[in-house]
Amino acid sequence: MSNYQITDQSGFTIASVGVELKSDYTDYAGIMQEKDAFTNTVKSNGSLEKLQTASKKMANSTLSMKLTITR
Structure with missing residues (x-):
């Protein structure tokens, strides 16, 4: 059995x-x-800039651009 810790x-x-x-x-x-x-x-339609602005306004936020590859 693996050791684990919940924090x-x-x-x-x-x-x-x-x-x-x-x-x-x-x-x-x-x-x-x-x-x-x-x-x-x-970049061209302003989505990235809006996301960056929103991320800066939120405390403890992480900015992410997600690409999903489907099979």
Whole structure:
């Protein structure tokens, strides 16, 4: 049996923007194209800036950009 310990820690908030990639998980070039398109979109449409601003206003927050690859 593994040893484990339960601890109390301060709460935090995760602010994120996410997208589901449609390329096959073995299609590296396709994944990179979708990743680049996502990054360019959130930068150009202001989503990233809004997320960064909101994250700075929240105490104990973490900024995240999430890419999900589906099979």
